[in-house]
Amino acid sequence: MNLQSGKYYWPTTLPNPPEYPPLSADLNCDVLIIGGGSSAAQSAYYLADSGLNVVVIEKNKIGSGSTSANTALIQYSGERLFINLVNAFGKEYISRYLQLLKEAIDEMEAATLKAEMDSEFCRRDTLYFASCKEDIQKLKEEYMLLKEHNFDLTFLEKNEIENRYPFSRDAAIYSYNDGEINPFKYTHALVDYVSNKGIRVYEHTEMNGHHYDTELDQMIISTTSGYTIRARKVIFAAGYEGIDIKNEKKVSFVSTYNVTTTPVKDFSTWYKRTLIWETARPYIYMRTTADDRIIIGGLDENTIYPEDRDSKLMHKKDKLIEEFNKMFPTIKVEPEFYLTGFYGGTADGLPIIGIYDEYPNSYFLFGFGDNGTVYSQMLAKIIAQDIVEGKSQDMELFLQDRPLLNK
Secondary structure: OOOEEEEOOHHHHOOOOOOOOOOOOOEEEEEEEEOOOHHHHHHHHHHOOOOOOEEEEOOOOOOOOHHHHOOOEEOOOOOOOHHHHHHHHOHHHHHHHHHHHHHHHHHHHHHHHHOOOOOOOEEEEEEEEOOOHHHHHHHHHHHHHHHHOOOOEEEEEHHHHHHHOOOOOOEEEEEEEEEEOOHHHHHHHHHHHHHHOOOEEEOOOOEEEEEEEOOOOEEEEEEOOOOEEEEEEEEEOOHHHHHHHOOOOOEEEEEEEEEEEOOOOOOOOOHHHOEEEEOOOOOEEEEEOOOOOEEEEEEEEOOOOHHHHHHOHHHHHHHHHHHHHHHOOOOOOOEEEEEEEEEEEEOOOOOEEEOOOOOOOEEEEEOOOOOHHHHHHHHHHHHHHHHHHOOOOOHHHHEOOOOOOOO
16 A cells, blocks of 8 residues: 655654564464554553563564654544544443543553653643634534543633634634654654563564464464464554455545644744644644644545645645644744655544454454544553453454444
């Protein structure tokens, strides 16, 4: 899959990342993780102290896929409003989902403290504003639902927004204690952590086939280099490229765009350097980085053709900068990095753990959606629980055939 193209920022923040050897012999393991991005690293993290024999294989280099293009706003709220998810799944279902999202962010923070490498995790508040007057009522309903679940947030009226920011909007939800992270460093930090714990990691090792040994109850994975891996359990955590292995009907793709600016000297007009996004669809979002840059993204297009996606990149780059300048006219920005890539979501708004008959003893981690890093943290823990303990009480919430109330 042609995931993305453009000029990448995150890899420049870690110019000499750790390297791992290619697979050079057949091997056996308890758990094989296929993928080398954030979801694979998160899966390995939760298995690092399990006592199991775990192996990670990545066809290129660690963090080289969509992780390099991830803008990594760490939030529990997503583009599908929770009030709408309650209508589809029920209040009890979504109450548990909200709790798991909150826990996932806390566990991401804890993981960054355990790892030796700095992931640039930082707690940030979020401003989620109404893009038009018609969106105010549903924003209020969303606020009330989150308040019921004890989330720390405030509803801001127009004058309160104007007192904090150099732009005006009619209303907004202001959420406390979301976050931001460097996804490239986070992935490398976790892989370095698990490697030091004894998990074997192989780069430049690509899967090219699989079959199930019924006698030994093992999955046998073959690689392009001619070696095989026998595993009791397999986690396919290959990000969007997991769809090339198993096509999941609930998943669809659009094209998205983002720009990273040169460093900015003065953020005095940007209240607490909050994460910012909006109710419009497609939306625009923005955040800052540890080295004082600004990432502006969004303006999604409903195209799945790489040539069409790429042809719009320069126009979208200029448009994103233009939209930022309207909101923060005194912050002078210059684009330095810009890229476009596929962005995957699900039909019902929840991420997926895929368990399929044609892949026995296997899990597909599809942490797709606008909060992909948070979703992957949550799903990785559930899968690890299922492997280590034999069951996770939350597994059925995210299986590909989870029930909808309104079909």
